[in-house]
Amino acid sequence: MLNNLNNGSKICVIGAGNGGLAAAADLTIRGNKVTLFELPEFEHTLTDIKKIGGLYLETMESSNLLGGYANLYKITNKIEDALEESEIVLIIVPAFAHRRIAEVCAKHLKREHIVVLAPSNMGGSIEFYNSIIENGGEKDVIISEFECMMYACRKIKSDTVYIRGYKYNLGFSTFPSSQTDKVFNKVKNIYPEIIKRNNVLETGMSNCNPILHVPILLFNLSLIDNKINTLMYHEAFTNSIGNIITRLDEERCSLNNTTKDINLVSLKNVIKCWYSHQGARGTSFVEIVGKNPIYYASKLPSSLNHRYITEDVPFGLIPMLSFLKKFEGKSRNIQSLVDLVCVTTGNDYYQNARTIGTLKLEGMSKKEIISYVKNRA
Incomplete structure (x- = not known):
């Protein structure tokens, strides 16, 4: 202990x-x-x-x-x-x-x-x-x-x-x-x-929640709409959704190619390092997350009005997207996912999201932003 x-x-x-x-x-x-x-x-x-x-x-x-x-x-x-x-x-x-x-x-x-x-x-x-x-x-x-x-x-x-x-x-x-x-x-x-x-x-x-939570909910809409009792990671998280998450994670990691001051690690490895002492094993997202013993009892939400959407989109995916665009990283699939969430829920999550602009970084170059987070000056 x-x-x-x-x-x-x-x-x-x-x-x-x-x-x-x-x-x-x-x-x-x-x-x-x-x-x-x-x-x-x-x-x-x-x-x-x-x-x-x-x-x-x-x-x-x-x-x-x-x-x-x-x-x-x-x-x-x-x-x-x-x-x-x-x-x-x-x-x-x-x-x-x-x-x-x-x-x-x-x-x-x-x-x-x-x-x-x-x-x-x-x-x-x-x-x-x-x-x-x-x-x-x-x-x-x-x-x-x-x-x-x-x-x-x-x-x-x-x-x-x-x-x-x-x-x-x-x-x-x-x-x-x-x-x-x-x-x-x-x-x-x-x-x-x-x-x-x-x-x-x-x-x-490096916060895994937006990359993991949003696709699992969005691509299990029939289960959520019909309020079918389902295990989120051990049942609803399929190989096809794992493929989507892999593409999203690749875009997230494209930030590495835009500056030497950021070194993002694949979320598969991040999560495995977090929980290997508790049994996280495997090489794919579905193996590492979907078969992790600590997630066995986690249930799929019964509504999209859940923090896995209401928090993870405007304070996770959208600011990620904002920084990727500013730093000229790849972002097409993340953009598509956010747009699809807005269409599906009828909410424009861009309106009140955290972005480069709300953080008062809009007028800075990439180099100036890196300097700012290092020295706050």
């Missing part, structure tokens, strides 16, 4: 969804002082947790994480109380909530805080930083990010969360990337299996 490797860090977890609860419980059980914060409008989600002063964690044995009761250090909806003692701030919320969280945190974050988006999705750290500045925050604060969520998890009761997957070799970078070495070891203290990526463009483009 994974043991805590430090003397206990003071951590604030922002967000009481599946991932936030998993992090709060796991990190507490491993000996850290964890404060759990949720926005006042979602305070009701903390009711049962407040009653018992913490929450229960259940784990899949192969994750190497300990389960049990996690007695949280503090549970609050007051951001000043949440941040006042914290050293590391883990922001574990959907990408569409990043701006809202940045607004709430802006005047309370100090340069000494280590802020980590878990995950960021494409461009999240840049957007979060911009929002901090717009709301009167500290201009020298460093924003870090993971390329994906640390856990595969779900809340099974109001005071209980279940972790079935825990990622090894999870990519990490900072905005600006010149500061990665400064904070990496402090974050590695609580997540010892993380590895460095070159910059936040690399971590953002």
Whole structure:
């Protein structure tokens, strides 16, 4: 089992969804002082947790994480109380909530805080930083990010969360990337299996969710429309869909040919490195993902009004597409997939998506963008 490797860090977890609860419980059980914060409008989600002063964690044995009761250090909806003692701030919320969280945190974050988006999705750290500045925050604060969520998890009761997957070799970078070495070891203290990526463009483009989730849903429309109970990865993820995902991934990796500062690895290898300790095997997407033991119970959503579309398209595929076009990479199939999602759902996801333009990078050249993510200047 994974043991805590430090003397206990003071951590604030922002967000009481599946991932936030998993992090709060796991990190507490491993000996850290964890404060759990949720926005006042979602305070009701903390009711049962407040009653018992913490929450229960259940784990899949192969994750190497300990389960049990996690007695949280503090549970609050007051951001000043949440941040006042914290050293590391883990922001574990959907990408569409990043701006809202940045607004709430802006005047309370100090340069000494280590802020980590878990995950960021494409461009999240840049957007979060911009929002901090717009709301009167500290201009020298460093924003870090993971390329994906640390856990595969779900809340099974109001005071209980279940972790079935825990990622090894999870990519990490900072905005600006010149500061990665400064904070990496402090974050590695609580997540010892993380590895460095070159910059936040690399971590953002390495999130597997948009490339995996969207095609599986879009090409299983009859099952979704008829609400047929189906296993998402072990049944709905077929070889034909695997072929589509392979083409999408090749376009994602075409960014490597546009700059020496980005080195994307095939998502097959990324996922295999994350979960080989839990049984991920094979050479194709269907083998590595579709036969992964941790995904066995994952169900296909019964609606397209699901974060696998509503988050992964405007905050995953569209910003990926925006950067690929800016850097003159290949993007035809990703473009077609996004267009098809818009037609199928009747929603124009381009309207409120994260893009080069919304990140205030539109007027920069490729070279200037690379310099900006490195030095923030």
